[in-house]
Amino acid sequence: MFVDNVKIFAHAGDGGNGCVSFRREKFIDRGGPDGGNGGKGGDVVLVADRNTSDLSDLFYGPRLVAKNGEHGRGKNCYGRNAKDVIARVPIGTQVYLLGEVTCTKKTTRYHPAAAQEVFDPDVNVGMPYGDRRRVAPLPSVIAEGERTILADLVEDEQRFVLARGGCGGRGNTTFKSSTHQAPREFEYGEPGEELRAEMELKTIADVGLIGFPNAGKSTLISKITRAHPKIAPYPFTTLTPNVGILDFADYGCVRVADIPGLIEGAHTGKGLGHDFLRHIERCRLLLVLLDMAGVDGRKPWDDYKQLLAELEFHNPAVLDKPRLVVANKMDLPAAKKNLTAFRRKVGQASSLSKSTPKQRTSKPSQTRRGSPQMLVPHRTLEISALESVGLEKLKLAIHKALA
Ligand SMILES: Nc1nc2c(ncn2[C@@H]2O[C@H](COP(=O)(O)OP(=O)(O)OP(=O)(O)O)[C@@H](O)[C@H]2O)c(=O)[nH]1
Numbered sequence: 001m002f003v004d005n006v007k008i009f010a011h012a013g014d015g016g017n018g019c020v021s022f023r024r025e026k027f028i029d030r031g032g033p034d035g036g037n038g039g040k041g042g043d044v045v046l047v048a049d050r051n052t053s054d055l056s057d058l059f060y061g062p063r064l065v066a067k068n069g070e071h072g073r074g075k076n077c078y079g080r081n082a083k084d085v086i087a088r089v090p091i092g093t094q095v096y097l098l099g100e101v102t103c104t105k106k107t108t109r110y111h112p113a114a115a116q117e118v119f120d121p122d123v124n125v126g127m128p129y130g131d132r133r134r135v136a137p138l139p140s141v142i143a144e145g146e147r148t149i150l151a152d153l154v155e156d157e158q159r160f161v162l163a164r165g166g167c168g169g170r171g172n173t174t175f176k177s178s179t180h181q182a183p184r185e186f187e188y189g190e191p192g193e194e195l196r197a198e199m200e201l202k203t204i205a206d207v208g209l210i211g212f213p214n215a216g217k218s219t220l221i222s223k224i225t226r227a228h229p230k231i232a233p234y235p236f237t238t239l240t241p242n243v244g245i246l247d248f249a250d251y252g253c254v255r256v257a258d259i260p261g262l263i264e265g266a267h268t269g270k271g272l273g274h275d276f277l278r279h280i281e282r283c284r285l286l287l288v289l290l291d292m293a294g295v296d297g298r299k300p301w302d303d304y305k306q307l308l309a310e311l312e313f314h315n316p317a318v319l320d321k322p323r324l325v326v327a328n329k330m331d332l333p334a335a336k337k338n339l340t341a342f343r344r345k346v347g348q349a350s351s352l353s354k355s356t357p358k359q360r361t362s363k364p365s366q367t368r369r370g371s372p373q374m375l376v377p378h379r380t381l382e383i384s385a386l387e388s389v390g391l392e393k394l395k396l397a398i399h400k401a402l403a
């Protein structure tokens with residue numbers, strides 16, 4: 001199952017408490033304080049990993065809970081730091097904070113286990129944590145709508161500490177001084193951070209391939225890259241995005257993402273909906289693949305307009321990206337006629353947009369719905385993905401558009 005959105009709960013470990021202890025040995029009378037510090041609680045860390053393809057690990061294990069640090073002990077023994085909990089996520093994962101980060105304070109009174117003194121609550125006073133240490137807001141918090149984006153993991157091995165473990169409390173040795181030789185103060189460990197987060201995968205590809213079901217998107221990606229998606233003559237063969245690497249003659253390469261087919265009303269949840277469109281939000285170039293032969297009985301121009309409308313419903317900013325129209329299935333007889341009609345419509349849209357220059361400069365995303373300039377692609381290319389015709393020209397056009 002492909003998972004590109006998941007909600008998780010993260011709880012970092014609490015710091016261990018500091019210890020109150022005094023050295024007691026034969027012939028060493030009043031050996032002085034020897035209570036060690038507590039260990040640090042484990043962090044919850046996210047690491048971007050190029051070998052992870054989706055968020056299914058977190059879907060099946062959404063609770064990331066790190067262990068607490070050990071308490072300090074006598075003989076100046078420090079508590080052990082707890083191990084971090086590391087969750088590997090795919091490159092392109094965005095992390096959103098849901099609600100707030102909390103640090104639940106411990107209410108139970110701590111009696112230092114290793115203390116060899118009789119514990120007297122009036123004398124052995126635990127110092128409050130938090131006064132001395134930070135419980136600061138998380139760094140790089142940027143508000144985005146109602147959610148707060150915490151991190152965008154875009155590089156391999158990029159790390160992000162989602163929830164920070166608490167520091168260990170200090171033992172009574174730390175508090176000794178020349179005038180305070182038998183300190184009974186110690187510190188409680190700091191509590192670990194606790195939060196709920198949402199992760200969203202936005203695939204990082206240079207080229208996004210969109211089109212109606214059965215247009216031949218998977219056929220094309222299988223011919224120009226080494227990806228092997230399922231290809232079949234029925235709609236919605238592709239259920240999750242596929243990414244392939246397209247190599248160029250100059251040894252450059254780009255990532256191409258094949259998105260499941262869109263249909264009219266996808267924004268209302270029809271078909272597979274338009275959730276998968278988030279995967280093209282970061283693309284630098286869009287390829288709109290049209291079934292120019294109209295095998296399923298639709299007109300290519302109507303398909304094109306519908307696809308752009310669905311893109312706009314999802315996120316109008318996507319339409320600002322350079323866009324190439326790829327006319328597929330040119331090997332079929334009906335394709336030539338349809339292409340002529342399609343080119344005529346593009347020509348009309350282009351001349352209309354030239355005659356209304358005002359709209360071009362007015363607010364891009366709000367005024368453009370149905371406007372002629374929205375419909376004009378950068379270029380229209382003819383191919384037959386099945387027979388591998390026109391693919392070299394298409395590769396060159398992609399290379400040029402991305403240069
Ligand atoms: N004649 C002809 N058939 C093609 C061409 N490209 C793809 N097809 C056929 O069209 C059908 C659908 O191809 P797919 O590549 O699965 O289409 P898709 O766009 O990925 O479809 P979904 O995954 O359902 O969205 C298959 O039977 C292909 O063989 C082409 O250039 N010419």
Ligand SMILES: [Mg+2]
Nearest residue numbers: 217218237238
């Ligand atoms: Mg497909």
